[in-house]
Amino acid sequence: MITGSKAMIRDINSHLVLETVLNEGPISRAAISVKLGLTKATISAIVADLIDRQFIREIGSDDTSLGRKPILLEFCKENGHIISIDLGVNTITAFTSDLKGNDCGLKMFPNNYTRDNIISGLIYIINLSLAELPETPFGLAGIAIGVHGVTNGNEILFAPYYDYSGLPFADRLSEHFEVPVFLENEANLSVIGEKCFCYNVPNMIGLSVHSGVGAGIIIDGKLYTGINGNAGEIGHTIINVDGRKCPCGNHGCLEQYASERAILTDYAEIRELEKVTIEEFVAAYNSGDKTASDLVDQFVRYTAVAVNNLLNTFNPDVIVINSGFTINIPELHERIRDQLKNRMNKYCTLVPSGLQDISILLGGVCLIIKDYLGVDYSAPNSDFMMG
Amino acid sequence: MITGSKAMIRDINSHLVLETVLNEGPISRAAISVKLGLTKATISAIVADLIDRQFIREIGSDDTSLGRKPILLEFCKENGHIISIDLGVNTITAFTSDLKGNDCGLKMFPNNYTRDNIISGLIYIINLSLAELPETPFGLAGIAIGVHGVTNGNEILFAPYYDYSGLPFADRLSEHFEVPVFLENEANLSVIGEKCFCYNVPNMIGLSVHSGVGAGIIIDGKLYTGINGNAGEIGHTIINVDGRKCPCGNHGCLEQYASERAILTDYAEIRELEKVTIEEFVAAYNSGDKTASDLVDQFVRYTAVAVNNLLNTFNPDVIVINSGFTINIPELHERIRDQLKNRMNKYCTLVPSGLQDISILLGGVCLIIKDYLGVDYSAPNSDFMMG
DNA sequence: GCAATTAGTTTACTTATTAAACGAATTGAT
DNA sequence: ATCAATTCGTTTAATAAGTAAACTAATTGC
Numbered sequence: 001m002i003t004g005s006k007a008m009i010r011d012i013n014s015h016l017v018l019e020t021v022l023n024e025g026p027i028s029r030a031a032i033s034v035k036l037g038l039t040k041a042t043i044s045a046i047v048a049d050l051i052d053r054q055f056i057r058e059i060g061s062d063d064t065s066l067g068r069k070p071i072l073l074e075f076c077k078e079n080g081h082i083i084s085i086d087l088g089v090n091t092i093t094a095f096t097s098d099l100k101g102n103d104c105g106l107k108m109f110p111n112n113y114t115r116d117n118i119i120s121g122l123i124y125i126i127n128l129s130l131a132e133l134p135e136t137p138f139g140l141a142g143i144a145i146g147v148h149g150v151t152n153g154n155e156i157l158f159a160p161y162y163d164y165s166g167l168p169f170a171d172r173l174s175e176h177f178e179v180p181v182f183l184e185n186e187a188n189l190s191v192i193g194e195k196c197f198c199y200n201v202p203n204m205i206g207l208s209v210h211s212g213v214g215a216g217i218i219i220d221g222k223l224y225t226g227i228n229g230n231a232g233e234i235g236h237t238i239i240n241v242d243g244r245k246c247p248c249g250n251h252g253c254l255e256q257y258a259s260e261r262a263i264l265t266d267y268a269e270i271r272e273l274e275k276v277t278i279e280e281f282v283a284a285y286n287s288g289d290k291t292a293s294d295l296v297d298q299f300v301r302y303t304a305v306a307v308n309n310l311l312n313t314f315n316p317d318v319i320v321i322n323s324g325f326t327i328n329i330p331e332l333h334e335r336i337r338d339q340l341k342n343r344m345n346k347y348c349t350l351v352p353s354g355l356q357d358i359s360i361l362l363g364g365v366c367l368i369i370k371d372y373l374g375v376d377y378s379a380p381n382s383d384f385m386m387g
Numbered sequence: 388m389i390t391g392s393k394a395m396i397r398d399i400n401s402h403l404v405l406e407t408v409l410n411e412g413p414i415s416r417a418a419i420s421v422k423l424g425l426t427k428a429t430i431s432a433i434v435a436d437l438i439d440r441q442f443i444r445e446i447g448s449d450d451t452s453l454g455r456k457p458i459l460l461e462f463c464k465e466n467g468h469i470i471s472i473d474l475g476v477n478t479i480t481a482f483t484s485d486l487k488g489n490d491c492g493l494k495m496f497p498n499n500y501t502r503d504n505i506i507s508g509l510i511y512i513i514n515l516s517l518a519e520l521p522e523t524p525f526g527l528a529g530i531a532i533g534v535h536g537v538t539n540g541n542e543i544l545f546a547p548y549y550d551y552s553g554l555p556f557a558d559r560l561s562e563h564f565e566v567p568v569f570l571e572n573e574a575n576l577s578v579i580g581e582k583c584f585c586y587n588v589p590n591m592i593g594l595s596v597h598s599g600v601g602a603g604i605i606i607d608g609k610l611y612t613g614i615n616g617n618a619g620e621i622g623h624t625i626i627n628v629d630g631r632k633c634p635c636g637n638h639g640c641l642e643q644y645a646s647e648r649a650i651l652t653d654y655a656e657i658r659e660l661e662k663v664t665i666e667e668f669v670a671a672y673n674s675g676d677k678t679a680s681d682l683v684d685q686f687v688r689y690t691a692v693a694v695n696n697l698l699n700t701f702n703p704d705v706i707v708i709n710s711g712f713t714i715n716i717p718e719l720h721e722r723i724r725d726q727l728k729n730r731m732n733k734y735c736t737l738v739p740s741g742l743q744d745i746s747i748l749l750g751g752v753c754l755i756i757k758d759y760l761g762v763d764y765s766a767p768n769s770d771f772m773m774g
Numbered sequence: 775g776c777a778a779t780t781a782g783t784t785t786a787c788t789t790a791t792t793a794a795a796c797g798a799a800t801t802g803a804t
Numbered sequence: 805a806t807c808a809a810t811t812c813g814t815t816t817a818a819t820a821a822g823t824a825a826a827c828t829a830a831t832t833g834c
Binding site: 001003004005006008009010011012013016035036037038203215219220222224225226227228229230231232233234235236237238239240241242243249250252301302305308309311312313314315316317341 | 388390391392393395396397398399400403422423424425590602606607609611612613614615616617618619620621622623624625626627628629630636637639688689692695696698699700701702703704728
């Protein structure tokens with residue numbers, strides 16, 4: 001049972017100070033005191049401890065008009081590194097950053113790994129990334145791995161596109177690198193990334209349309225994954241009760257209409273092609289291909305249904321859409337929004353992805369920051385920051 | 388900004404002690420100390436204060452085999468009263484209880500009130516209920532009002548079945564009776580009631596099928612209502628993209644298929660009747676009426692779709708169904724569950740309502756308990772308690 | 775050079791928890 | 805009947821964290 005104690009008070013206040021310096025620094029002790037409503041004495045004591053532990057440091061004074069100049073404090077972002085990996089079906093992307101998510105290197109590798117060698121493959125990839133990083137006081141803070149499938153408690157429960165279910169990724173990598181390792185679903189990481197770097201709101205849904213369709217759910221500022229990590233598996237919500245058969249056993253699942261897989265498969269079938277990439281599809285669409293245009297209509301229509309259902313279910317601050325289609329054909333946002341103009345959706349706040357193809361990687365970074373510092377990161381003046 | 392302070396420590400621990408006595412009492416100081424992990428000295432200090440404030444009292448000793456007998460502490464449930472009202476379209480139900488939700492009287496009134504006199508009507512009804520209650524140290528702890536419509540911050544935003552939107556219920560009643568007043572959507576109250584009295588789990592969805600279809604959402608033990616109180620308005624999620632037109636402007640909303648209104652309207656139309664009550668409909672079904680049977684099939688089929696979608700969206704501990712159909716035709720639960728046997732729903736934990744037609748009223752009681760005591764009530768050994 | 779102002783530290787105090795000793799109450803063995 | 809063993813609850817001294825207020829430090833402008 002978590003009970004109140006003096007240690008808890010200091011813990012709460014210390015994290016508040018660290019969060020303030022991280023997200024609003026450089027900032028002075030006096031300003032922190034005003035912002036948090038704690039006395040200057042308390043702030044001074046906590047700051048001394050945080051400096052001692054090398055989380056923050058004093059930098060030059062600020063320019064003020066009157067009185068003694070404040071000593072500015074800033075977060076020591078380069079004192080450690082984070083590795084965030086997008087374990088894609090075709091490509092593995094490894095992103096290294098400092099403790100504020102700043103780019104320290106990005107590498108891409110074809111994913112030729114099988115169930116038998118994927119873990120050693122990841123160790124190899126991580127070592128390659130680590131090799132380029134300078135020594136730091138803290139070293140590696142943690143490793144995040146974005147999985148295209150359902151995860152629960154650091155285990156892959158179900159992944160339709162690769163055969164990695166049940167593998168002890170986290171345990172092995174954690175033993176090997178002696179740092180925390182987190183496996184998390186890509187839609188979940190994606191929405192975390194959007195929240196921390198772009199849209200700082202407490203309740204948001206990230207609608208991720210890639211091979212399948214998933215939603216990352218943030219409620220009260222916290223990721224909600226359900227009791228088995230299956231929350232947000234909206235690809236298998238039924239939106240057409242008499243519709244297309246789905247491998248899951250039901251009919252009319254969203255995923256059969258609005259996923260990349262559905263659209264590209266439909267296109268390939270109609271055009272009697274073996275396989276179509278999203279780039280080829282978009283090129284066809286842009287050149288006025290009628291089939292592609294019809295399928296884009298389908299995507300817009302069914303994605304709007306998905307957004308309608310999410311709005312009426314969650315009534316969130318924002319819904320962010322991230323998909324290859326909307327990234328490559330930006331006007332789709334407006335078209336989806338146009339289909340949502342009815343009485344129940346007056347509070348609709350549909351927004352485009354701010355991070356697009358790196359949302360998963362930056363979401364992984366935020367997960368590690370949260371684990372390592374115990375603090376929610378909210379990137380101030382981020383390149384990606386929205387309204 | 389909420390910061391850590393000494394007052395916070397005592398506040399946290401004091402509420403934990405009160406919660407323990409409320410939900411697990413009668414219990415001794417020693418047992419509380421072990422359960423919470425606080426020292427006996429701390430518990431003694433907090434208990435002295437709670438006794439002083441008349442929230443708890445000492446009762447006789449417990450029988451133990453060895454050593455000094457513990458002094459049992461219990462919650463003073465009869466020191467105050469709660470009024471919970473179900474503001475139905477046809478009927479207003481007023482329930483009075485002690486501070487643990489025990490029945491102190493239930494009255495029903497036809498709802499003939501208009502926009503102009505509903506507030507004075509409620510004052511009249513509440514006064515009638517109060518008149519029968521004995522004097523208590525605390526008096527009235529609060530009033531909860533269950534609304535069949537969307538509420539946000541104690542205001543009715545939208546109610547399709549009566550014309551009470553925007554009325555200052557809470558302000559007027561709060562001024563008049565000088566106690567806190569809460570307006571809340573009926574599906575939300577319903578799921579709170581089920582959580583506190585029947586299913587003590589942190590993540591649950593209450594599917595309420597009455598005139599419309601709504602879901603009460605509890606995440607991490609807390610009601611989630613969205614940013615405008617519109618969360619859980621699943622009656623307007625689209626489950627049949629080319630389906631029936633809905634007044635909301637879309638096609639194929641769940642409410643057009645699986646609500647009482649939809650089923651009863653369909654039945655009346657087919658049978659060329661003016662109006663059918665749910666009792667008449669159930670009687671027809673029980674007497675083998677084919678039309679009723681077909682419409683029950685429709686209800687089962689679409690309710691299963693709703694549950695499927697909720698499972699894949701929330702992956703909660705449990706989903707509770709509460710509807711006139713399932714209350715009156717219990718085998719429908721099994722039939723709904725039978726339609727859910729597919730790969731994605733292996734964690735399905737669909738359960739019947741434990742409180743049935745009083746879930747809204749008891750949910751209101753829990754809301755007031757939470758407000759008044761600052762503690763989550765979890766009815767121990769409740770008559771309604773499930774597994 | 776001094777008043778005014780703001781930043782940050784020091785000091786005395788308050789308060790809540792803890793650990794340990796202690797007193798109280800009860801059982802069971804001698 | 806008495807006393808050791810046991811458990812319950814209180815008392816006491818110590819610790820730790822925040823607060824308020826006084827104090828020192830640093831800077832500007834008159």
